[in-house]
Amino acid sequence: MAIHLIAIRAASSVTGKTATEPEPRRDGIVSIAGLLRAAPNFLQDHDMRSNGSPKEKLEDAIQRLRREFSTANPLSETASLEARAVLPGGNTRSVLFYEPFPLTMSCGHGARVTDLDGHTYIDFVGEFSAGLYGHSDPKIQQAIVEALDGGVVLAAPNRYEARLAGALKQRFASLELMRFCNSGTEANILAIVTAQHFTQRRKLMVFDGAYHGGVLVFAGGGSPINLPFDYIVAPYNDCQAASDLIRQNAAELAAVIVEPILGAAGNIPGQREFLHTLRDETEAAGSLLIFDEVKTSRCGAGGKQGQLGIRPDLTTLGKYIGGGLPTGAFGGRADIMEAYNPYRGDALRHAGTFNNNVCSMAAGLAGLTKVFTAERADSFHQESDGMLQRLAAIVEGKGIPLQFCGEGSLFTMHLAKRAPQRARDVSPLSRQVGLLFHMYGLLKGVAIAGRGDFYQSLPMDTADREQAIDVVGAFVSEFGGLISDLAEEDIGRLNH
Numbered sequence: 502m503a504i505h506l507i508a509i510r511a512a513s514s515v516t517g518k519t520a521t522e523p524e525p526r527r528d529g530i531v532s533i534a535g536l537l538r539a540a541p542n543f544l545q546d547h548d549m550r551s552n553g554s555p556k557e558k559l560e561d562a563i564q565r566l567r568r569e570f571s572t573a574n575p576l577s578e579t580a581s582l583e584a585r586a587v588l589p590g591g592n593t594r595s596v597l598f599y600e601p602f603p604l605t606m607s608c609g610h611g612a613r614v615t616d617l618d619g620h621t622y623i624d625f626v627g628e629f630s631a632g633l634y635g636h637s638d639p640k641i642q643q644a645i646v647e648a649l650d651g652g653v654v655l656a657a658p659n660r661y662e663a664r665l666a667g668a669l670k671q672r673f674a675s676l677e678l679m680r681f682c683n684s685g686t687e688a689n690i691l692a693i694v695t696a697q698h699f700t701q702r703r704k705l706m707v708f709d710g711a712y713h714g715g716v717l718v719f720a721g722g723g724s725p726i727n728l729p730f731d732y733i734v735a736p737y738n739d740c741q742a743a744s745d746l747i748r749q750n751a752a753e754l755a756a757v758i759v760e761p762i763l764g765a766a767g768n769i770p771g772q773r774e775f776l777h778t779l780r781d782e783t784e785a786a787g788s789l790l791i792f793d794e795v796k797t798s799r800c801g802a803g804g805k806q807g808q809l810g811i812r813p814d815l816t817t818l819g820k821y822i823g824g825g826l827p828t829g830a831f832g833g834r835a836d837i838m839e840a841y842n843p844y845r846g847d848a849l850r851h852a853g854t855f856n857n858n859v860c861s862m863a864a865g866l867a868g869l870t871k872v873f874t875a876e877r878a879d880s881f882h883q884e885s886d887g888m889l890q891r892l893a894a895i896v897e898g899k900g901i902p903l904q905f906c907g908e909g910s911l912f913t914m915h916l917a918k919r920a921p922q923r924a925r926d927v928s929p930l931s932r933q934v935g936l937l938f939h940m941y942g943l944l945k946g947v948a949i950a951g952r953g954d955f956y957q958s959l960p961m962d963t964a965d966r967e968q969a970i971d972v973v974g975a976f977v978s979e980f981g982g983l984i985s986d987l988a989e990e991d992i993g994r995l996n997h
Contacts, residue, residue, distance in 0.1 A: 555986040559933055562983065566940035567601050573944070576617035580605040596629065599939065599951040609636030611960040614948065622948040623965050627956025630764075630796040630911055633821035634868055635960035641824045644867035645860050653859045661862035668869040669822070669830065672803055672878075675792075675812045679832025680841060681856045685795035685819025686714025688829035689758065691851065692815045693730065696756035696789040698849065699837045704750055705730045706757040706788075708737040710766030710924025713758060713793055713817075720765060720924060737763050737923040738771060740778045747779075751786035756815075758791040761805035766924040767915055767931070768907035768954065773809060780811050789814040789837070795829075796820060800909050801882045802875035821873070824864025827855070872959065885910035885957045888966045895974055901981045902988035903934075910957035914938060914949075916987060928991050934984060938976055945972045 553561070571578060581602035584591030592598045604616045612635050615621045624632065634641055648661070662681060670676045682688055693705055711719040718724040719734060733754070735746050747754060757779055763769040783790040792813035798804035799821060806813060815833035822828050832838055840849045855861075873881075886909045896903040904915040915921060916931040935953025942949050947969050949955050957966075977984075 555983060555990045556930070558983055559930070559937065559987060562980065563933070563937050563940060566937070566944060569944060570940055571601050573620070574602075574604060574616065574618050577605045578602050580617060596950075596952075599936070604943070604948075611635050611637070612958050612962075612965050620946070622943065622946050623961075623969060624958065625942075625947060625949045625955045625969060627910075627958050628825075629820075629950065629954065630799065630956050631820035632825065632956065632958055633799055633910075634825055634872060635958040638825075638868075638872055638960075640871045641864050641867050644824070644863045645826075648859045648863035651859070655859060659857060659859050659862060661859065661866050662857045665822075665862050665866040665869070666830075668866060669818070669832075672869070672875065673794075673798070673806065673816055674803075675806060675814075675816050675834075676830075676832040677835040678838035679830050680838070680851055681862070682829040682831065682851075682853055683827050683855055684714070684829045685793075685817060686716065686829070687853075688795065688817040688819055688831040689713040689717055689791075689793055690728065692791050692817050692831040692833075693756060693758065695831070695837060695840065695849075696791060696815060698840060700755045700787065700789060702753050702755035702788070703731050704733055704753045705755060706733045706735055706743075706746060706750070708735055708759060708763065708924075710737060710763055710769075710927075711758075711760055711793075712765035713760075718765075736925070737766075737769065738775045739923065740775050743775070743778060744782050747782040747786050747788065751788065754786055754788040756789040756791050757783050758793055760793045760795075761797045761809070762800075762908060762911070763924065764796050764911075767913040767921060767927050767952075768911050769921055769923065769926075770906070770908055771805075772922070776805075776809055776811060780813070783814075791815045791817065793817050796911060798822070799873075799878070799882075799911070802878040821868065822865050823861040824866075824868035826861040826864050827858075828861040828865055877959070881957075881959060882909040888957065888970065891966075891970055892973055895970070896977060899977055899981055901977050901984055903977070903984060905955075907955075912955050914953040914955075916984065916991070918988060930987050930991055934987065937980065938973075941976050941980075942969075942972055945975070947972045 581591045590598065597603055606614045607617050608615050609624065612624055613621050614624045614636065627633070666679055669679065682691060697703060707719050709719060716726055716728045718727060733746055733750055736742050747757065759771065759776070759779060761771045761776060763771065780790055790813045792806055794804045794806065794816055795818060798818055801808055806816065813833065814837060815831060817829070817831045819829040822830060841851055842848055889905055889907065889909070889912050892905045902916060902918045904917045904920045905912050906915050906920050907913055914935055916928050916934045921927050932952055936951060938953060939949055939951045
């Protein structure tokens with residue numbers, strides 16, 4: 502706050518403009534750039550270090566864009582400051598925070614969102630894959646209105662839940678029986694304890710860099726608030742290490758839980774051989790294989806398990822399956838899930854006031870049967886993958902050490918000369934480059950996640966994708982030299 506106000510004051514003393522009269526850009530977003538041009542010596546020591554290291558230049562570039570961002574978004578800044586009186590740092594969901602403050606959005610329609618200051622963005626944040634349907638899909642809206650008209654706290658089975666379960670079973674053959682819950686995090690927790698109950702074993706294999714929910718985080722050594730399961734942490738995409746660890750712990754290993762694409766680590770795809778190895782080794786050990794398809798279930802009609810021809814013992818779902826409303830699901834083999842059959846005297850109890858909440862069930866059913874049909878799921882995956890290939894071609898053609906890692910509608914920008922295969926392959930500088938593009942994109946009307954993630958949505962059309970591709974091209978043209986220098990400085994790590 503202080504830095505950008507000083508910048509305005511310094512420039513206004515030269516131009517005669519006041520702090521409330523910044524120069525508008527052609528796209529309508531207010532910019533401090535013109536004011537700073539009028540005060541060429543201002544902040545020279547801070548963001549014009551032509552002789553600095555690549556890391557210093559990267560930080561300078563980020564700070565320069567943040568100052569322009571701050572000036573352009575006074576209402577979002579005010580909202581953030583006010584929120585800090587009641588929320589720690591003004592935040593109630595960690596992944597949505599970025600400096601100097603996050604934008605506060607006022608509305609969304611189709612593939613676009615609009616902030617409090619009136620700027621509109623093509624939304625590639627995509628609610629981190631939960632926003633598959635975009636904003637305000639009319640068929641889903643209608644389903645929610647009809648559900649509201651019928652009452653939303655019925656304290657009974659409703660007319661939607663079994664139909665939604667049936668629609669999911671048609672997509673995912675491994676879901677012989679399933680139960681609903683409130684989120685992907687809950688789904689993963691419940692799948693884990695279900696596996697422990699079924700096998701009467703306690704250990705759980707996870708993978709370095711994995712994210713299975715807010716209390717199941719395995720990046721950077723894990724989280725101090727992780728649930729206290731007995732974890733075995735293995736490297737991702739390493740067949741031999743996984744085989745060895747499963748065999749060594751077979752007598753105590755309840756389950757292996759894996760994301761077919763390692764999401765929070767940067768959308769790193771699991772290699773086919775690796776994922777098939779997990780299936781073979783868990784079967785041999787009598788352990789369960791849990792596929793966390795909370796994100797990847799959008800990768801075609803049958804998710805990644807359908808693509809790969811792998812039938813996990815348990816599958817977890819979340820994000821978009823509630824049509825944009827909170828929902829999760831876990832399920833799999835009937836002999837495992839029968840433990841929850843209430844007609845059994847020894848049934849496991851799985852409570853949850855909103856497990857089958859009417860609006861989520863109705864919205865999810867409309868989404869899967871009227872919008873994201875099996876045919877549309879496959880075509881969307883192919884369309885989205887086309888954008889990914891275009892971006893890869895741009896950086897390859899310019900010889901810039903960036904990788905767009907992922908598949909279909911979900912991918913991440915990485916600073917790397919070759920695509921990372923596991924979490925430890927990701928350079929610490931990669932997230933900083935992602936932050937740089939994040940700020941750059943916002944100032945150009947394209948919103949991506951602060952860590953460099955892109956998530957496409959169904960309402961996106963060719964023009965939306967082309968605009969984003971153009972912004973990436975402009976970013977590479979402006980910062981390609983710096984990105985190459987960063988890669989060279991970090992070359993020992995990138996090519997280990």
